[in-house]
Amino acid sequence: xxxxxxxxxxxxxxxxxxxxxxxxxxxxxxxxxxxxxxxxxxxxxxxxxxxxxxxxxxxxxxxxxxxxxxxxxxxxxxxxxxxxxxxxxxxxxxxxxxxxxxxxxxxxxxxxxxxxxxxxxxxxxxxxxxxxxxxxxxxxxxxxxxxxxxxxxxxxxxxxxxxxxxxxxxxxxxxxxxxxxxxxxxxxxxxxxxxxxxxxxxxxxxxxxxxxxxxxxxxxxxxxxxxxxxxxxxxxxxxxxxxxxxxxxxxxxxxxxxxxxxxxxxxxxxxxxxxxxxxxxxxxxxxxxxxxxxxxxxxxxxxxxxxxxxxxxxxxxxxxxxxxxxxxxxxxxxxxxxxxxxxxxxxxxxxxxxxxxxxxxxxxxxxxxxxxxxxxxxxxxxxxxxxxxxxxxxxxxxxxxxxxxxxxxxxxxxxxxxxxxxxxxxxxxxxxxxxxxxxxxxxx
Amino acid sequence: xxxxxxxxxxxxxxxxxxxxxxxxxxxxxxxxxxxxxxxxxxxxxxxxxxxxxxxxxxxxxxxxxxxxxxxxxxxxxxxxxxxxxxxxxxxxxxxxxxxxxxxxxxxxxxxxxxxxxxxxxxxxxxxxxxxxxxxxxxxxxxxxxxxxxxxxxxxxxxxxxxxxxxxxx
Numbered sequence: 001x002x003x004x005x006x007x008x009x010x011x012x013x014x015x016x017x018x019x020x021x022x023x024x025x026x027x028x029x030x031x032x033x034x035x036x037x038x039x040x041x042x043x044x045x046x047x048x049x050x051x052x053x054x055x056x057x058x059x060x061x062x063x064x065x066x067x068x069x070x071x072x073x074x075x076x077x078x079x080x081x082x083x084x085x086x087x088x089x090x091x092x093x094x095x096x097x098x099x100x101x102x103x104x105x106x107x108x109x110x111x112x113x114x115x116x117x118x119x120x121x122x123x124x125x126x127x128x129x130x131x132x133x134x135x136x137x138x139x140x141x142x143x144x145x146x147x148x149x150x151x152x153x154x155x156x157x158x159x160x161x162x163x164x165x166x167x168x169x170x171x172x173x174x175x176x177x178x179x180x181x182x183x184x185x186x187x188x189x190x191x192x193x194x195x196x197x198x199x200x201x202x203x204x205x206x207x208x209x210x211x212x213x214x215x216x217x218x219x220x221x222x223x224x225x226x227x228x229x230x231x232x233x234x235x236x237x238x239x240x241x242x243x244x245x246x247x248x249x250x251x252x253x254x255x256x257x258x259x260x261x262x263x264x265x266x267x268x269x270x271x272x273x274x275x276x277x278x279x280x281x282x283x284x285x286x287x288x289x290x291x292x293x294x295x296x297x298x299x300x301x302x303x304x305x306x307x308x309x310x311x312x313x314x315x316x317x318x319x320x321x322x323x324x325x326x327x328x329x330x331x332x333x334x335x336x337x338x339x340x341x342x343x344x345x346x347x348x349x350x351x352x353x354x355x356x357x358x359x360x361x362x363x364x365x366x367x368x369x370x371x372x373x374x375x376x377x378x379x380x381x382x383x384x385x386x387x388x389x390x391x392x393x394x395x396x397x398x399x400x401x402x403x404x405x406x407x408x409x410x411x412x413x414x415x416x417x418x419x420x421x422x423x424x425x426x427x428x429x430x431x432x433x434x435x436x437x438x439x440x441x442x443x444x
Numbered sequence: 445x446x447x448x449x450x451x452x453x454x455x456x457x458x459x460x461x462x463x464x465x466x467x468x469x470x471x472x473x474x475x476x477x478x479x480x481x482x483x484x485x486x487x488x489x490x491x492x493x494x495x496x497x498x499x500x501x502x503x504x505x506x507x508x509x510x511x512x513x514x515x516x517x518x519x520x521x522x523x524x525x526x527x528x529x530x531x532x533x534x535x536x537x538x539x540x541x542x543x544x545x546x547x548x549x550x551x552x553x554x555x556x557x558x559x560x561x562x563x564x565x566x567x568x569x570x571x572x573x574x575x576x577x578x579x580x581x582x583x584x585x586x587x588x589x590x591x592x593x594x595x596x597x598x599x600x601x602x603x604x605x606x607x608x609x610x611x612x613x
Binding site for chain 1: 459462463465466467470471473474477478481484485488489492495496499500502503504505506507509511518520522524556558
């Protein structure tokens, strides 16, 4: 019987261990595990929250100005939109609650969401979208103002043909059964807008700008040619689809056109002299005064010319003269004078001013000069071809000299002879002197 | 045990007595251990539950803006337990604070719901002030709202421009 107490004590201790301590330890372990599971759950939720990545744009329908949200899920997790807050500059706040399925799948196409709010022209809108995980995204267009679309579409057209009109048209296009976006034009928000351009050189390059809201658009270019009565469509490029979620560029490279030179420069280039038909001089002392004449040389290139002219040299010269001791043509100061013109476009006209100085001889007879202007040389802007030898018609300028002469003013006893005239009593004749009698000459 | 030839209790009786004493002491020890274990478990359970409640509480701000001397925040409960907003502190741009302005909030925000928190402060909640203000929302799980030691803080930067987007906390 000895040792029974020890056995009982051991049994009781064992019972305490197995009925109290071990369950307690298991309970603590389970509770701690529960806590850690919650920590892990929260940690996972936070990681998911940070992995969310939405891109949100706001735009409108061009038909009724209803606001739409364009949502793109750029992250790796599906996102559930719960609330959308539409605040306007007038202090109003509309809260759109997701009633249906607003789950945006990862890598899904852009999802349009109708917000049942109509945009007004005098208000700006700030739009925030909240997700179920607790992230809030603002629409990139902040604020959305239909009178001031935020994005610029740059349309570059290369190799436009000379003497053609180009109509560049941007139009809201159908997109997933919806038409979203608008283009600034004549009014604040249009579904289409066009720019008109006339190409005045060969292979001209131009860039056109359109301001628009996010959406899907088509860009088309129509090429028009003047048929003598109206502009007729000869080519159409596009339509090309452009999705606008940011500023964008689209380039139309039209076929290259080999430039044509001017086939008949004498018909395309006009040159003429604008000068007085006669000039007058009078005796000053024993010699005749030098005469100065302003001469205009008019040059022009017809609008139908194929290319512009560069580095033109225009000459004015005297080809014949009579009764002159000499002459000078200014601004050069010699017997002939050249003026350089940098550029002459098709349809352009210019007048070049020269000054002609004539030194008359001392004899009483009148004289003349015959002038001629010419295109000495010019270079075609597109082809580099040299054009020359186009002459104006010869223009004569008569030089008239005033000379003194006597004439009979009146005869007879009734003659009232002025004091500066001579009265010859014997013949009853009144003889006067004048110096306004001109002596001129003209070429044969 | 006792001297030889004297009257003595038998070995059996002695053993029974000793065993009885051992059993009594053992039962007493078992009872104490059980009681201690039970009370410790309760305390540990309560502590763990409060910690879990703290972990499960989480809020975010959907939208915040200033209007007519009021900061208005749409607070979303993104946690797994109802939460209560217990207080608000303001830290103005350029230093200073915390200010403890008057505020009005939804009593209890259920899971997934949005409550409106309105803070009245003419100085720092004016959109014309051209100064941002950091709003610290002091919140708690509903079941730990009587224990300030369990309160959590959510900071949110409110931009001065009317209806502009603030930074999330």
